[in-house]
Amino acid sequence: MKTVYIVDDNEVIRSLLHNALSRRGDCHLYSFDSGNAFVAALDGLEEGVLLLDIHMPGLSGLDVLSRLAATDRRIRTIVMTAKAEIALAVEAMKRGAGDFIEKPFAIEDLMGLVDRAFEALQDARDQAAPRETARMQIERLSAREREVLVGLVGGLSNKEIALDLDLSPRTVEIHRANVMSKLEADSLAAAIRVALTAESAHFA
Structure with a gap:
């Protein structure tokens, strides 16, 4: 009713x-x-x-x-x-x-x-x-994983993200893999789509 x-x-x-x-x-x-x-x-x-x-x-x-x-x-x-x-x-x-x-x-x-x-x-x-689902997925990420995701959304490469965050490229790769897994994304485009749907300007 x-x-x-x-x-x-x-x-x-x-x-x-x-x-x-x-x-x-x-x-x-x-x-x-x-x-x-x-x-x-x-x-x-x-x-x-x-x-x-x-x-x-x-x-x-x-x-x-x-x-x-x-x-x-x-x-x-x-x-x-x-x-x-x-x-x-x-x-x-x-x-x-x-x-x-x-x-x-x-x-x-x-x-x-x-x-x-x-x-x-x-x-x-x-x-x-869909926004609520995306936000729930974003909330699964650690603070460092969110920083990596911000870099990905900004179009940065793994090496550029590593420089920005003062991490090794290998560590960024691990965080990136975790991001993809937690967002249930099978591609970088899918991960970015989740971030944008969740209003990525506010998740960092």
């Missing part, structure tokens, strides 16, 4: 959205009457789509987006704004909102955005899986 969070201080709107989304039959629904209440629960929330009102007492929708961006929660946000609030909508997008919709809106239009948000979450999962 998918998860949708509704955050709006207007009880009528929360109820309307809850009823409309419940008819989909494929969503767990959680409603919050303020940005403060949502942020207080944030640490325990799972992946999902957030329908977020921009104007609320206490923490505004923009405030909530800033708090959300500071976490590792995988939550795709659709901001609900009043008409002619394009500047606010743009600011919301800058703070991490995936989409926005102007009130009043047709439920069918909102459902289309919800579907698109779930597709974006699936795409993010698909892209994250």
